[in-house]
Amino acid sequence: MNDIAVEARNAVKTFGQGDHAVRALDDVSVTIRKGEFFTLLGPSGCGKTTLLRLIAGFEMPTGGQILLDGADITDLPPNKRPVNTVFQSYALFPHLTVAENVGFGLEMLNRPKAEVRQTTERMLALVKLEALAGRKTSQLSGGQQQRVALARALAPQPKVLLLDEPLSALDLKLRKEMQTELKRLQHETGITFIFVTHDQEEALTMSDRIGVMSAGKIQQIGSPRDIYTRPVNRFVASFIGESNFLPATIVQGAARLGSGHSLAVEGLTPVDEGRKVTLAVRPEQVRLTAEDEADTIRATVRDLVYFGTDTHCHLMLSDGEEVVARLQSPASGDAGLSEGQIVGLRLAPGAVQVLGD
């Protein structure tokens, strides 16, 4: 059985012409599996909304194809696609009540009145808004409007639900609540969710898989763990979480730093020999020991920044490279370090990633 819900094949989208042309999507190919919570993550202007609008049918691709359940839907107008959107602005109909908003899609599909009513009730129960069914949408709070938008998009039971930064207008507490809520809804309905955000934490906690985008291109697709622990390039490594970047040369199957230390790294092939690469290390993977311990890199403490649970220790290697270590703040609140102190720095083999470019 085919388990692919949506597929973009070499999707290209350019806006404008000539000198003013913007390539919002640059040859994007991605497959999204049925029933999966897929997140598009990337900085502002990287083309997330554009990709979503291509799938919804609001924009026509300049090149490439969009497939739904294996069928080419590139030329289908939005009202013929079994795909619904939760808009960032909610876009609720102000002249209709909450229940009428939720029932709108089914009504447009010419479903029998009884079915529209029943489904509307079920959807309102799902988002816990039964009590507000008769209200005008202008009389709702932001969180409630959000739920109406969700119920409205879920009611016609689309094959895919598109969510464009649906939580960005909510305050932090409500946002956390809605994150859990969204996961629950996705679980209960079994519908494929494509979720857009530029909040990496949101992406990491909610998604089955993440597609990291930058400048109209997909940089990496993988599970949150994959993306975090094995970023393929510098952009991904710095956009999701923080990373230290160290230049190195591959010598005899190990990465040699400017300071002369060799680090064991995984996944090298003989052709890599002699290549200049960038290593990425997460700050929480940097361990500090006494300077004279074996197998450590000597570093000088330059600065200590206290963050509550963590303390960030800025270190300088002998070749002038900077490394940040994130240390758990001890109960006493004093890490036992001082500026100017010489320490030993240890990087676990699995913690060091060799980046492409």
Added chain:
Amino acid sequence: MSAAEDAVRAANTRNAWALVTPALILLTFAASGPLLIVLVYSFLTPGQYGNVEWIFSLDAWIGILFTKDIFDETYKLADAHLTIFWRSVKLSFLTTVITFAIGFPTAWFIATRPPRSRALWLFLITIPFWTNLLIRTFAINEVIRNEGLLNTFLIWLGVIERPIQIVYTDVAVLIGMAYVYLPLMVLPLFAAIDRFDMRLLEAGYDLYASRWRVLRRVILPIVKPGIVAGSILVFVPSLGAYVTPRVLGGGKNMMIGNFIELQFGQARNWPLGAALSMTLLMIVMVALLFYVRAASKGSNPHG
């Protein structure tokens, strides 16, 4: 609520009244006063050379619908009057429909232009208001009359052999009124469409509505206040139109306005003219009442 707040509120109310007083005085004397005089006149007897004699009579009111047979003194339904009423209501209604049919796409077009060119389009829409109504109406006459621009052009093209008789028909009156009142429809529609959140269109399409259903189920209900305002602004003055039916409709295709003028002029029957004026006012009020009722049914009071 504290005493201080109460005092402030009371002062605000006083100020508000002080501010509306001039308007109230003007309304009383300029609108209600004359109206009262017209009402009184409609219950008097016509004077020999116009004006009125101060003798109470219901003849004017009866005369609106009935004519007294000069031989046997029986009353008969005044067909001619009814025809004029009917034509007035019909032409005004059609004018409203035509201005809406033309005005809605126009207003939509303007509202969806970039803000800078929008001002220019609105300005162009108001150009007809710059010249006197009479001159504008004669200009239309010039276009549609038998030897006018349109007929000459069509004959030159060979589309027709002899001129089409447009002027002095109801069609001419309709063309004239639609032209004259179009801006009154476009402007409130524009204001409503300008406030319309275009993102709702995408929400509509996304939820399986066709273009037609998005128009019917999303756009029209939301811009309804503009449609109501525009329709009232066109229908009411159309009903009382005087210049346009006079110039383009000729003497035969009278509307209420011309008929009233006739009573105050040649017919020298001021009370009948006054009673007709009051009738016109009542038709307008009843029409508005029905219309606003129907329009506000199930719609959002905040627009």
